[in-house]
Amino acid sequence: MSFPPRYRAKSRVDLSGEESRAKAVAVATELFATAGFKGTSVAAVAAKTGLSQSGLLHHFPSKAALLAAVLEERDRQDGDFLTGTTAPPLGWAAFDSLTALAARNSTRPHLVGLFVRLAAEAVEPSHPAHTWVQQHYAGIRGWLTEAVQAGKDRGEIAADAPVGTVVRTTIAVIDGLQQQWLLQPGEVSMTADFEAFVGTLRARWSIVGSG
Amino acid sequence: MSFPPRYRAKSRVDLSGEESRAKAVAVATELFATAGFKGTSVAAVAAKTGLSQSGLLHHFPSKAALLAAVLEERDRQDGDFLTGTTAPPLGWAAFDSLTALAARNSTRPHLVGLFVRLAAEAVEPSHPAHTWVQQHYAGIRGWLTEAVQAGKDRGEIAADAPVGTVVRTTIAVIDGLQQQWLLQPGEVSMTADFEAFVGTLRARWSIVGSG
DNA sequence: GTCTATATTTCGATAGAC
DNA sequence: GTCTATCGAAATATAGAC
Numbered sequence: 001m002s003f004p005p006r007y008r009a010k011s012r013v014d015l016s017g018e019e020s021r022a023k024a025v026a027v028a029t030e031l032f033a034t035a036g037f038k039g040t041s042v043a044a045v046a047a048k049t050g051l052s053q054s055g056l057l058h059h060f061p062s063k064a065a066l067l068a069a070v071l072e073e074r075d076r077q078d079g080d081f082l083t084g085t086t087a088p089p090l091g092w093a094a095f096d097s098l099t100a101l102a103a104r105n106s107t108r109p110h111l112v113g114l115f116v117r118l119a120a121e122a123v124e125p126s127h128p129a130h131t132w133v134q135q136h137y138a139g140i141r142g143w144l145t146e147a148v149q150a151g152k153d154r155g156e157i158a159a160d161a162p163v164g165t166v167v168r169t170t171i172a173v174i175d176g177l178q179q180q181w182l183l184q185p186g187e188v189s190m191t192a193d194f195e196a197f198v199g200t201l202r203a204r205w206s207i208v209g210s211g
Numbered sequence: 212m213s214f215p216p217r218y219r220a221k222s223r224v225d226l227s228g229e230e231s232r233a234k235a236v237a238v239a240t241e242l243f244a245t246a247g248f249k250g251t252s253v254a255a256v257a258a259k260t261g262l263s264q265s266g267l268l269h270h271f272p273s274k275a276a277l278l279a280a281v282l283e284e285r286d287r288q289d290g291d292f293l294t295g296t297t298a299p300p301l302g303w304a305a306f307d308s309l310t311a312l313a314a315r316n317s318t319r320p321h322l323v324g325l326f327v328r329l330a331a332e333a334v335e336p337s338h339p340a341h342t343w344v345q346q347h348y349a350g351i352r353g354w355l356t357e358a359v360q361a362g363k364d365r366g367e368i369a370a371d372a373p374v375g376t377v378v379r380t381t382i383a384v385i386d387g388l389q390q391q392w393l394l395q396p397g398e399v400s401m402t403a404d405f406e407a408f409v410g411t412l413r414a415r416w417s418i419v420g421s422g
Numbered sequence: 423g424t425c426t427a428t429a430t431t432t433c434g435a436t437a438g439a440c
Numbered sequence: 441g442t443c444t445a446t447c448g449a450a451a452t453a454t455a456g457a458c
Contacts, residue, residue: 017441034335039249042434054436055442063434113334120331123324123393124245137394165407168399172387179386180379182334183348188379196376204411228423252451265454266424274452 021059021069024049028070033113036121037067037129064128071118071132074111091151092206094144095170095198102174103191112178119175141167161205173197232270232280235260239281244324247332248278248340275339282329282343285322302362303417305355306381306409313385314402323389330386352378372416384408 027048031040042063046056060066081101089097105112119136122129144167151157177190238259242251253274257267271277292312300308316323330347333340355378362368388401 020441036247036249036332038247039332041432043432051441052443053434054444057435058441061435116334117331119390119394120328121247121250123327123390134394137391162407165404168388168391168404169384169408172385172391172404173380173383174387175390176383176386177379179330179334180348180383183330183345193376193379193383196373197380200411200415203415231423253453254451262423263425264452265426268453269423272453 017059020049020051020055024051024056024059024066025069025073028066029073029114030110032067032070033110033117036117037063037127038121042066067128070114071129074114078111088143088147090147091154091156092198092202094147094151095201098144098170098174099191099195099198102177102194105178106181106190109182109185113182116175116178116182137171140171144170155207158205158207166201166205170197170201228270231260231262231266235262235267235270235277236280236284239277240284240325241321243278243281244321244328247328248274248338249332253277278339281325282340285325289322299354299358301358302365302367303409303413305358305362306412309355309381309385310402310406310409313388313405316389317392317401320393320396324393327386327389327393348382351382355381366418369416369418377412377416381408381412 024045028040028045031045031048035044042056043053045066046053049056056066060069081097081104088094115136118129119133121127122133124130145163148157148161148163148166152159152161152163173194174190177188177193181188181190235256239251239256242256242259246255253267254264256277257264260267267277271280292308292315299305326347329340330344332338333344335341356374359368359372359374359377363370363372363374384405385401388399388404392399392401
């Protein structure tokens with residue numbers, strides 16, 4: 001038999017509290033992904049977490065703070081994939097990494113839904129996720145731009161390939177396929193379609209013998 | 212000097228009422244485009260229209276009915292462009308029509324924002340615009356699929372071109388470029404980027420001498 | 423056709439007990 | 441850390457006068 005909570009040593013981490021918080025973030029991710037930020041109430045997150053509304057707001061001072069925690073967690077899960085500590089892939093290898101990312105996302109509809117919903121909502125500068133969305137796009141744009149430029153430098157990608165257009169179009173394909181995938185679950189393969197798109201890019205801009 | 216309204220002939224169309232309704236639809240389009248459906252209040256639409264909330268709800272029994280009117284008007288403005296009475300363009304000409312549509316949309320941020328916002332929101336089956344969004348995608352998918360297939364039949368597009376993938380990717384590029392265009396106003400040309408994308412498709416799937 | 427007034431929920435957030 | 445209770449604001453929608 002263990003001591004009741006109030007007799008625990010002060011230095012002990014309150015795991016139960018941490019778990020509640022983590023569960024709330026997971027629940028909020030799911031609800032934000034399906035109903036959006038505006039369309040999700042704090043009460044709904046609390047109920048599905050198994051807390052009262054006040055109990056939830058003990059961990060997050062406001063709804064916006066809850067969103068911030070959700071985005072932070074998303075970045076933590078996804079961040080290492082493209083911008084991790086390992087050297088970023090360059091040239092066509094970067095597109096292969098994006099294909100792998102598409103395959104990975106195909107198993108995580110919640111994170112895809114979260115991004116699609118928030119990217120659309122947060123177009124407005126006043127939206128609490130606006131800065132995050134802008135930074136997300138700036139990040140992947142910069143990452144891919146460097147990869148394409150490096151591909152040119154090493155003679156893998158044609159020197160006259162329009163870097164900006166290729167980068168923007170590639171990002172557009174990923175985003176657009178996600179939208180269709182969410183709308184037609186099971187009928188679309190983001191991975192296969194993106195792979196085919198990369199194939200057309202290679203056919204157009206590869207330097208023969210290196211692609 | 213004209214008679215006061217109550218003495219007008221009964222059969223006369225009340226233009227002032229029609230105008231209020233039309234203005235409300237225009238205002239709602241703008242607000243739905245920027246703040247989304249969930250994020251826009253009936254009161255906000257009424258205020259910007261110059262009506263009281265009840266005055267607005269006289270024309271539309273509910274907020275969902277207002278949305279329906281907005282979508283109907285959007286379809287009316289856009290419908291004739293791709294699916295009009297004229298014969299639909301076939302083969303590569305269909306992609307040129309899409310380029311023209313991109314150019315046209317570049318002058319109408321409200322309608323682009325409306326679509327991007329609603330397409331993301333209405334992924335959920337319970338959203339009042341869900342059916343509309345699904346029908347919109349089904350429509351453009353069918354339209355483009357027929358065009359590509361016809362391009363094959365007339366020997367314009369390679370017989371081994373993957374129709375479904377080309378169609379889905381093309382739609383994805385349009386949607387994705389719209390998202391980036393909304394997020395980076397002025398820094399992106401949807402038209403130029405889409406045109407370049409069509410160029411890569413042509414380079415890959417054109418039958419020499421006919422593209 | 424438009425208004426004022428109001429009914430009814432639901433929202434985000436706070437106060438204070440345990 | 442979690443709860444009950446509650447506040448104030450904002451939401452959709454309705455009733456009835458003009």
